[in-house]
Amino acid sequence: DAKTTQPPSMDCAEGRAANLPCNHSTISGNEYVYWYRQIHSQGPQYIIHGLKNNETNEMASLIITEDRKSSTLILPHATLRDTAVYYCIVTLSAGNTPLVFGKGTRLSVIA
């Protein structure tokens, strides 16, 4: 699986958009970008994934650059409950392949 690079921490004001970047310059053509988050004392929670196209669901939007070497997770209106560690994971197939977690980005949403 390709390696990912994320900033160790970010702050975001409550109600504003949180934009979390991820670099995955060695991603191969058939690898997906997955985002998970871990809120304190809970298990990792799936957020969103994509291959080439931008994706949106009820939780977030995922913007993948055209060359697929980087992506951005967007939480459109961050709340205090979005404070968590966010993991960007690149994998061939999350369903039947072990996930490789890095250190992630610790997002702090501030009132």
Add this chain to the structure above:
Amino acid sequence: EAGVTQFPSHSVIEKGQTVTLRCDPISGHDNLYWYRRVMGKEIKFLLHFVKESKQDESGMPNNRFLAERTGGTYSTLKVQPAELEDSGVYFCASSQVQNQPQHFGDGTRLSIL
């Protein structure tokens, strides 16, 4: 739909004792994974079941760890005998098919004294 459930949520045992962790995956999910996070480290993969078969156990740290998934439903992870370095949070995840995400339980926090 019930999520992945793990039992117990916390376990405190002494070094040398045996502990068994249990994971109930989401109903119908053939893939079941065990991961763990030890203090200050990243979450690491332990092993992967497809139904009742071990697909990949490359992450198991040593032979003190034994995982089973009889009948392809729930899974157990036994640590015998427990050592201090086994302390950490053990997560279970399950998934249905290839390109669907893994869903995680809230973990078992294991403390070895």
